[in-house]
Amino acid sequence: MRRSMIARVVGALVALAALASACGSADDSAGADGEFSGTLMIGAIPDQDGEILARNYGKLADYLSDEIGMEVEFQPVTEYDGAVTAFKVGALDLVWFGGLTGVQARLEVDGAEAIAQRNIDAEFTSVFIAGTDTGIEPVDDIAGLSVLEGRRFTFGSESSTSGRLMPQSFLSQAGVGLDSFAGEPGFSGSHDQTIALVEAGTFEAGVLNSQVWEARLVEGAFDESRVRVIFETPPYYDYHWVARPEIDAGLRQAIVDAFTRLDPAVPEEAEILSFFGAESFITTESSNYDQIEAVGREIGKITD
Amino acid sequence: MTIETVAPTDTPTRTPTPTSTGRRRRGWAAIIVVLVIWSTQRAGVNLPDLINPRGWGQVRSFFAAMVRPDLSPDFLRLTVEETAVTLSYALLGTALSVAIGILGGPLLSERLWRPLAGEPTTRARWGWRLARFTFAVPRSMHEVVFGLILLNILGLDPLVAVLAIGVPFGAVTAKVFSELIDEVPSDAERAMRAAGAGRLTAMIFGVVPTALGDLLSYAFYRFECAIRSAAVLGIVGAGGLGFQLALSFQSLRYDQMWTLLWALIAVGGMADWWSSSVRRRRSDSGPDLSAGEGASHSLERDPFLVASAAGGALMIPVAWWWLDLSLSSLWSPRTRRLGAELAGDAWPPQVGPGGWRSLIADAADTVALAMLALALAWTFASALAFLAARRKRVPGGPALLPGRTLSWLSRFVLLIARSVPPPVWALLAVFVFLPGLWPGVVALAIYQFGVLGRLEGEVVENLDDRPGRALRAAGASRSGAIAYATLPAVSTRFVALGLYRWEVTIRDTVIVGVVGAAGLGQRISEQTSSFDYQGILASIAVLVVLTVAADIASAAIRRTLR
Numbered sequence: 001m002r003r004s005m006i007a008r009v010v011g012a013l014v015a016l017a018a019l020a021s022a023c024g025s026a027d028d029s030a031g032a033d034g035e036f037s038g039t040l041m042i043g044a045i046p047d048q049d050g051e052i053l054a055r056n057y058g059k060l061a062d063y064l065s066d067e068i069g070m071e072v073e074f075q076p077v078t079e080y081d082g083a084v085t086a087f088k089v090g091a092l093d094l095v096w097f098g099g100l101t102g103v104q105a106r107l108e109v110d111g112a113e114a115i116a117q118r119n120i121d122a123e124f125t126s127v128f129i130a131g132t133d134t135g136i137e138p139v140d141d142i143a144g145l146s147v148l149e150g151r152r153f154t155f156g157s158e159s160s161t162s163g164r165l166m167p168q169s170f171l172s173q174a175g176v177g178l179d180s181f182a183g184e185p186g187f188s189g190s191h192d193q194t195i196a197l198v199e200a201g202t203f204e205a206g207v208l209n210s211q212v213w214e215a216r217l218v219e220g221a222f223d224e225s226r227v228r229v230i231f232e233t234p235p236y237y238d239y240h241w242v243a244r245p246e247i248d249a250g251l252r253q254a255i256v257d258a259f260t261r262l263d264p265a266v267p268e269e270a271e272i273l274s275f276f277g278a279e280s281f282i283t284t285e286s287s288n289y290d291q292i293e294a295v296g297r298e299i300g301k302i303t304d
Numbered sequence: 305m306t307i308e309t310v311a312p313t314d315t316p317t318r319t320p321t322p323t324s325t326g327r328r329r330r331g332w333a334a335i336i337v338v339l340v341i342w343s344t345q346r347a348g349v350n351l352p353d354l355i356n357p358r359g360w361g362q363v364r365s366f367f368a369a370m371v372r373p374d375l376s377p378d379f380l381r382l383t384v385e386e387t388a389v390t391l392s393y394a395l396l397g398t399a400l401s402v403a404i405g406i407l408g409g410p411l412l413s414e415r416l417w418r419p420l421a422g423e424p425t426t427r428a429r430w431g432w433r434l435a436r437f438t439f440a441v442p443r444s445m446h447e448v449v450f451g452l453i454l455l456n457i458l459g460l461d462p463l464v465a466v467l468a469i470g471v472p473f474g475a476v477t478a479k480v481f482s483e484l485i486d487e488v489p490s491d492a493e494r495a496m497r498a499a500g501a502g503r504l505t506a507m508i509f510g511v512v513p514t515a516l517g518d519l520l521s522y523a524f525y526r527f528e529c530a531i532r533s534a535a536v537l538g539i540v541g542a543g544g545l546g547f548q549l550a551l552s553f554q555s556l557r558y559d560q561m562w563t564l565l566w567a568l569i570a571v572g573g574m575a576d577w578w579s580s581s582v583r584r585r586r587s588d589s590g591p592d593l594s595a596g597e598g599a600s601h602s603l604e605r606d607p608f609l610v611a612s613a614a615g616g617a618l619m620i621p622v623a624w625w626w627l628d629l630s631l632s633s634l635w636s637p638r639t640r641r642l643g644a645e646l647a648g649d650a651w652p653p654q655v656g657p658g659g660w661r662s663l664i665a666d667a668a669d670t671v672a673l674a675m676l677a678l679a680l681a682w683t684f685a686s687a688l689a690f691l692a693a694r695r696k697r698v699p700g701g702p703a704l705l706p707g708r709t710l711s712w713l714s715r716f717v718l719l720i721a722r723s724v725p726p727p728v729w730a731l732l733a734v735f736v737f738l739p740g741l742w743p744g745v746v747a748l749a750i751y752q753f754g755v756l757g758r759l760e761g762e763v764v765e766n767l768d769d770r771p772g773r774a775l776r777a778a779g780a781s782r783s784g785a786i787a788y789a790t791l792p793a794v795s796t797r798f799v800a801l802g803l804y805r806w807e808v809t810i811r812d813t814v815i816v817g818v819v820g821a822a823g824l825g826q827r828i829s830e831q832t833s834s835f836d837y838q839g840i841l842a843s844i845a846v847l848v849v850l851t852v853a854a855d856i857a858s859a860a861i862r863r864t865l866r
Contacts, residue, residue: 075460078550081832082455082541089642091459104835152739158833183739187829189731190554200359200735300657301834 039071040064040247043083043092056275063272067258068251080159084108093247094255099124099161099238099292100301106286107293107304111245114286115252116259117237118278120211122288124238126162126170127213128231129198130205138230145174145231154186154203156194159301161238161292162209163191169295170233192216199227211277237288256283329864336861340679343672347741354742359735366732369558379563382548387567390544392623393462393537394530394575397469399620401530402523404474409481409519410507411435415493436479443475444851446811447533448540449844452832455541457642462627463634465542469533473526480522484515520613524579527616531575535568535725536815546725553731565724572723580762582612646837653845654838656831663827667846669741670823673816674809674854676745681752681809682802688714688753689760689798690786715761722754730816744816744825751812752805763797764790796865803862807854814847 042064044057057074065072075092077083080101086092088108097105106112128145130136136147148171156163164187168178178185186203188194191212198206199222210232216222241259243252259281264270273279296302348354410416412435417428424432442450450468458464485507493510497503501510538546545564552560585606633639655663691714730747737743772789780788817825824847831839 076547076551077460078539078541078547078554081835084835085455086460089456089459090638091461108835154739158830184826186734186739187826188734192555193553193731196362196556197734200356200362202356202359202735202738303834303836 039073040068040094041073041075041092042094042096043075043077043086044096056272059268059275060272063262063269064255064258067261068254080157084159087112087242087244090244090246093244095242097240097242098159099236099240099289100159100165100296101161102240102242103289103293103296104159104302105242106289107302109244112242113245113252114240114284114289115243116256116281117240117284118276119280119282120278121239122237122282122284123235124162125210125235126167126207126233127210127229128167128205128207128233129195129213129227130230131198131201132226132228133201134204136205136230138228142170142173142231142234143175145171146176147230148176148205149180150182151204152183152186152202153181154188154194154197154206156188156191156206156208158187160191160209161236163188163194163207165292165295165299165301166233166236167207168299172299192221195222195227199223205230215277237284237292240284240289325864329861332861332864339671339675343675343679346668346672347676347745354738354740356736356738359737362735363732366558366561369562372559373562373566374557374559375563379560383545383563383567386538386543386545386548386564387571388626389462390531390534390538390546390568391571392627393465393469393534393542393544394527395616395619395623396466396627396629397473397534398523398527398530399616400466400470401473401477401526402519404470405477405481405519405523406512406516408439408474408478409485409515410504410512412439412478412482413485413507414482415486415490415511416503416507439475439478440852440855441475441848442472443479444807444811444848444855445472445844446814447472447537448815449828449847451537451540451542452840453646456646457639458633459642461633462543462629463631465534465537465544466627466629468537468542469530473530473533477519477522477526481515481519484518484522485511488514517609521583521585521609524582524612524616528572528575528579531568531572532722532725536727539725539727539815549725549728553728561728565728568725569720569723573719576719576758578612582609585609650837650841652838653842655842656836656839663842663846666823666827666843667850668823670810670813670825670847671850673741673744673748673813673823674806676741677748677752678802678805678809680745680749681756681805682798684749685718685753685756685760686798688718688757689764689794690790692718692757692761693764694761715758718754718757718761720754721750722758724751726751726812726816741822744813744822747816748809748812752809756801756805759801760794760798763794763801767793800862800865803858806858807851810847810851810854 042057042061057076061072061074075086077086077092080098083092083095083097084101084105087095087097087105095105102114106114128148130151134151136151139145139147155167158164171177182204186197186206188197188203188206191208194206194208195213195216197203213229217224241255243255247255260283262269262273262281264273264279293302412432414432417432418424419428447468450471451464454464454467458467488511490511492514493506496506496510534542534544535546535549538544538548539550541547541550545568549561549564549568552558552564585608691710694711694715726747729750730743733743733746737746767790771793772785775785775789776782813823814825814828816822817827817829824843828840828843828847831843
């Protein structure tokens, strides 16, 4: 939204001209109606620290721009569903999605493809956490999650893969449905808030992305005597970059190459990798997310 | 933020006798008491099941950050830029709403549909009803709901926020304007029509200019509301201060939140001041938003008002430029295609999993949530209104009202209560209340308390306090004078204001649909994340029905107060 002054003035004049002639033509730099041209708009769901989100994606935009030789702009979005909608309408061309949101986005846009992900995304996990004074003890297997029956429990964001979708699936394997908790389950809105709400005791237990949990543990962001992990889930595929069909095979390959080339030895590139919490990026494909799609349908997050 | 007036034609044809009015008033009072008791029952009253004392730690850290906001240059620059975005949304949204109001007001006015003499024809009566219904639907939908729909059609475009504010506000403004038009003395119009002018011509030249002054002063009030709306829209993703607020909250950065909140409080406070200065100058009797009486003054040539209106108008192109707004997306083929797709996806509405039973339960939760929030907000606001009233505005005020510091402090508390967006209050409330209806109740209550307290404070400031002064002069104590002179004079007006906020509170439940059971708001939030458009449409329809029902009931009750 913040562009240079000149761009703004030009934009305002163009808008006025369009208004005056009352028949401006659509300005779809990357709409579904034509070939890809102009600026590559990249976006992300705000899964982590929102504060540094914009700055770091700006670095990524600069890096990509240099590598693929076209203008790249980063557009932040606060909500998971907002990112999917923006992708659907063509306002974003390349988006860093979670497992479920990536599937939802691909189902909304024919020909969109999953193209790249971090090395850790092929084996992602969630952790179930509980307040230490709740009497909920760590469990050994999925079936053990039945200890959460009758407890106050919170997920993360409604369409989070690691904070909701896969956990709900594992809970259901343990015979714990959404109506098995004390009252309705909460949707805290973010992984950080899940930790804070369980630490505060509003909820007795919750579930979140294990990567965020590890990071907060290292930072000492919460009181370890109050909240602990009771179970880590089996691995599943999570975050990935999804590209709209306007990004043709050549450009797609250039983008994938740019990601997989990210080198920890180069300081700027190391910064990007560390922001993503990754050692490297790898290629991925849509079929890796068949399991996520099946679970999404099972629990009603994918309806069509 | 809906402040409306009762349509004159809604009054029953039979003039009610004083006794029947009294009986009806008692009947309504009983219904409200029953509703409040039922709501309390539904939300639960057993404290140990409701309160989570350990959560105070988080709330304390939040308020501790109040005095140490993040003042790093980078973040300050960001805050200033985002403030400009929020202000631009609010300004352009208000401008649009005034435009819609000026076009729609005459259409909704009874006057347009009524012949020069005699009763309106059946066709005219239905035309008027249809026009009113057309405007009633957008009025009962929250800006966030509009934002949600528009995002699907226009994508990430600043136009989404401008339209999301402008359209529902425009519908409200049109209604208010229509009532102003109906209250203008009809001499000029009648003369013009008698001389052969057409109905519309007579309206445009004989009536509209007279009512326009009041409409403009009302526009300043809408601007004040629009800032709060723009902040909430930002939280759901439209950019501006609210957007940054959401990002900072997700990572629990309270210091950053307070930088942004102080910015919101500052612009909110300035807009409030501007709006009330304009409205106070419009009429000696004060800004009587609650009843629409005291309107219909001709446009005075007050330099402050003219400068305010001109300043506001001049800022429009600046805001336009800052947002880099373009209207081209409105008529692009993509917009048409996406609009058609959305309509196809959403029709027909479907109740979805859980069936009617769960939809009705959520609707009941919504009603209970709004009822409790409003009851709490009204009680506290009514108490604080006396402290918040500026005594220099009240003739003989020092005799009745408390000291300046207390008054200033009260107004500051009210300003904070309404400037911090309800979703933020909700996320805080979740720490100290256990999951259920109460976090939402408390969040909405705090916000409505801020809005109501200010409006009620203005009622007190504009009070005719001669009876009170007479009592004081006769030796009554200050509390005695308040109890026997001031309270009876303001209570009806307070009740009327509370009733006006009823439908607004129901509409607002949609934005506190966080964490745990919170009725239709939570339901819509879950449906949104599943892209279940048919379900969303059904939920919105129920919310609209509830809002309209509250509007009708509130109008009926207010009639008994007259």
